[in-house]
Amino acid sequence: MSLRYGTRRLRRGTFSTAAVCRNGKQPVPKIHPGWQKIRTVASTPTAERVLFPGALNSEFTNTMEVIRPSTKKAISTYRVMDQYGQVLDKEIGVDTEDEEALGLYKNMVLLSIMDLIMFEAQRQGRLSFYMVSSGEEGISIGSASVLSPADVVFCQYRESGVYMQRGFTLDDFMNQLFANSKDSGLGRNMPVHYGSKELNIHTISSTLATQIPHAAGAAYALKMQNIQQPDTPPRISVCYFGEGAASEGDFHAALNIAATRQVPAVFICRNNGYAISTPTSDQYRGDGIASRGAAYGIATLRVDGNDIFAVRRATKEARRIALEDGGKPVLIEMMAYRVGHHSTSDDSFAYRQKIEVEDWKRRDNPITRMRKWLEGKGLWDEDQERALRSKQRKEVLAAFDRAEKGKKPAIRHAFEGVYEELTEEQREHVEELRDILKRYPKEYDVEQHEGGAGSLDELLRENK
Amino acid sequence: MTSITPSFRGLSRCLRSHLSPRRIARPQHRWSSAAAGARLNGSVEYDTTSILNHTSRAALANPELPEHVRGGQTKRINLYTAVNEALRHALQTDERVLVFGEDIQFGGVFRCTMNLAADFGTERVFNTPLSEQGLVGFAIGAAAEGMRPVAEIQFADYVFPAFDQIVNEAAKYRYRSGATGVNCGGLVIRMPMGVVGHGALYHSQSPESLFSHIPGLHVVIPRSPVQAKGLLLSAIRTNDPVIFMEPKVLYRAAVEQVPVDAYDLPLDKAEVLKPGKDVTIISYGTPLYTCSAAIAAAEKDFGCSVELIDLRTIYPWDRETVLESVKKTGRAIVVHESMMNAGVGAEVAATIQEKAFLRLEAPVKRVTGWATHTGLVYEKFIIPDVTRVYDAIKKTIDY
Numbered sequence: 001m002s003l004r005y006g007t008r009r010l011r012r013g014t015f016s017t018a019a020v021c022r023n024g025k026q027p028v029p030k031i032h033p034g035w036q037k038i039r040t041v042a043s044t045p046t047a048e049r050v051l052f053p054g055a056l057n058s059e060f061t062n063t064m065e066v067i068r069p070s071t072k073k074a075i076s077t078y079r080v081m082d083q084y085g086q087v088l089d090k091e092i093g094v095d096t097e098d099e100e101a102l103g104l105y106k107n108m109v110l111l112s113i114m115d116l117i118m119f120e121a122q123r124q125g126r127l128s129f130y131m132v133s134s135g136e137e138g139i140s141i142g143s144a145s146v147l148s149p150a151d152v153v154f155c156q157y158r159e160s161g162v163y164m165q166r167g168f169t170l171d172d173f174m175n176q177l178f179a180n181s182k183d184s185g186l187g188r189n190m191p192v193h194y195g196s197k198e199l200n201i202h203t204i205s206s207t208l209a210t211q212i213p214h215a216a217g218a219a220y221a222l223k224m225q226n227i228q229q230p231d232t233p234p235r236i237s238v239c240y241f242g243e244g245a246a247s248e249g250d251f252h253a254a255l256n257i258a259a260t261r262q263v264p265a266v267f268i269c270r271n272n273g274y275a276i277s278t279p280t281s282d283q284y285r286g287d288g289i290a291s292r293g294a295a296y297g298i299a300t301l302r303v304d305g306n307d308i309f310a311v312r313r314a315t316k317e318a319r320r321i322a323l324e325d326g327g328k329p330v331l332i333e334m335m336a337y338r339v340g341h342h343s344t345s346d347d348s349f350a351y352r353q354k355i356e357v358e359d360w361k362r363r364d365n366p367i368t369r370m371r372k373w374l375e376g377k378g379l380w381d382e383d384q385e386r387a388l389r390s391k392q393r394k395e396v397l398a399a400f401d402r403a404e405k406g407k408k409p410a411i412r413h414a415f416e417g418v419y420e421e422l423t424e425e426q427r428e429h430v431e432e433l434r435d436i437l438k439r440y441p442k443e444y445d446v447e448q449h450e451g452g453a454g455s456l457d458e459l460l461r462e463n464k
Numbered sequence: 465m466t467s468i469t470p471s472f473r474g475l476s477r478c479l480r481s482h483l484s485p486r487r488i489a490r491p492q493h494r495w496s497s498a499a500a501g502a503r504l505n506g507s508v509e510y511d512t513t514s515i516l517n518h519t520s521r522a523a524l525a526n527p528e529l530p531e532h533v534r535g536g537q538t539k540r541i542n543l544y545t546a547v548n549e550a551l552r553h554a555l556q557t558d559e560r561v562l563v564f565g566e567d568i569q570f571g572g573v574f575r576c577t578m579n580l581a582a583d584f585g586t587e588r589v590f591n592t593p594l595s596e597q598g599l600v601g602f603a604i605g606a607a608a609e610g611m612r613p614v615a616e617i618q619f620a621d622y623v624f625p626a627f628d629q630i631v632n633e634a635a636k637y638r639y640r641s642g643a644t645g646v647n648c649g650g651l652v653i654r655m656p657m658g659v660v661g662h663g664a665l666y667h668s669q670s671p672e673s674l675f676s677h678i679p680g681l682h683v684v685i686p687r688s689p690v691q692a693k694g695l696l697l698s699a700i701r702t703n704d705p706v707i708f709m710e711p712k713v714l715y716r717a718a719v720e721q722v723p724v725d726a727y728d729l730p731l732d733k734a735e736v737l738k739p740g741k742d743v744t745i746i747s748y749g750t751p752l753y754t755c756s757a758a759i760a761a762a763e764k765d766f767g768c769s770v771e772l773i774d775l776r777t778i779y780p781w782d783r784e785t786v787l788e789s790v791k792k793t794g795r796a797i798v799v800h801e802s803m804m805n806a807g808v809g810a811e812v813a814a815t816i817q818e819k820a821f822l823r824l825e826a827p828v829k830r831v832t833g834w835a836t837h838t839g840l841v842y843e844k845f846i847i848p849d850v851t852r853v854y855d856a857i858k859k860t861i862d863y
Contacts, residue, residue: 237609256595423780
């Protein structure tokens, strides 16, 4: 595009005169920017059809054909193995080593066990909130397993498997859930709002879909850094969200800007059928989320989220496409069923039949499906299963105990981190709080926090 | 023939920028709101006002400028050019800086980004789709990965679709990331604000108080080209997200001598524009010019001495400078365009009441926009003018 030419003309027009000092009183000189002289396809005399700038490849037709989405075939769902754990195309098979597959399986089981225990712990009032991933373990663990550790990830909240697969330890999970002094979020966030700098996963926020444009922007930053540092391996950003979040304006905004800026981002939608109580029929009327991808000019595929091999292969391919020509966004819709309640604050049987859930649990599930595959290959049996589950249960409970006993984070963290430096106003507020704590010592339990009230003095000393 | 006719793209852009209410870019002529016999409400004399530096010497005398800048050159430019120069310097000196927004690439509807795309490439200076929540979210993500994005909202009136991203994401990013240390501090969101004579409901708003109610953001409003350049460079350099609001009526109107070299101005300091003994007026942005004219008339008519303070940073604001002044004068008036209730004036007045109670000799007066919307033909009745500030000085002194 001859923008360079156009703006140079502008500069000559304005800056050589005293225009900069025009003081708003004189009329602005008429300048025809260069782009007004660009001949577009529409003005080519030999063009066979008039091309509107808004849809360059659209042909005219004299048959009126109203596009009715309901008559179109739904986008097909990619799978590698069926629900009995049988690989469908033996030629292609699964591109996963046995050892690796066992690791993935163990992580899925561990996640489900942690979910079970923490859900119960919340019911006993030992932590304030929890959200399980049941039915979606394959999506988070499978996709995370084929990303580069340097790839940047943005999550919604039902992707604990991504953290686990990337190396978040049980202690890391528990410290965050109990908001103790070892929580990297410094006790500021609700449970399940994990974050890790080392693992390149941004901290979760409760606001739905806001992370989707972040992922587009981060991918653009990575694209620029990929260009500026050609020696380091290229990176992509990956964003997870549910089908409910995809109704937010941020989803639209993000996919559109990702497409126009051609960013190396993979958007992974977990379509589990429900947004709290709202079934997908009240969420949208198109062909799921995948059908929207093409509308933004984004490469798209739909995958069986209960099939971890399909998830892996799709994500791997998406990552490859995302890095093509410097950057291309990709949308993957992973189909699943939310087996658990939305959260510990939700009783899903108020809006769906228990039998429906039981049916899904029995019929198809990423863990049982993979177990069938492992057993089919002779890699797994009932004894190993029992031993694994008992070992993992013990590990989770041990981490649980360690974290629950931990002290709460220092009170100073209530103020720090709002700005890079403490503001004068904040300093005053810390002093006031310090004074209140001193004069009403029986009203506050400061000793359960690391350093007691002393951490506020420390903060004031450091910010003199 | 075909090469002379403007293209569809060109034509549509041309029409958009001139006809669509969303794109009212600039007044072709300045409407005078002055009545025929007006003594106070004349048009602002930008050419002579003491708020602007009309000579090189005045500009370089600013003690806030670093030594090497004070020994350097100046040139006479307007506010949009000062913004442009700040952006140009930032792009030149830091490869992490990105400049984007709606219609940025051709120079912006207010010309603030002129020539930047051509000189720094469309990878770093580019148009975004027309979606405020999208472009702000995009900026936050880029900042969180170490870039220093300067995003533009075309008018402050259109920042509201991005409110969630600014309030829940940008402002809270560092805090919620805790010990991981991740933040989006490189972010600056620029937006033209304030009345422009004929902007009506959606080209006139001053939403600064909405942002000053959110911990985690800096809110900055410059009053002049010198200030715009220095404050914008500081905003880009600081490691906290900054809402940078540019009074759009000053883009072309405010012209002064500006140091050619780059310089930073502090983001936590108010500035005493004019010393005085009897009343302190606290304001920011365009109304400073109104205040200055009102002060001149009032000092002549009442023989009083008025101190004028430019807040510059609306949040976190410099309470020390303001309180020091009010403790000296014993009287205070706060002037801003946006309406009174829960406006910046409420915060300033409450702080003065709390911390300078014994020194006050009159109630703190607020001269602000009335509690209504800025209807097209009513602007001159709604926004504080010289008469209302003049009258406020009179009432405060006579109290």
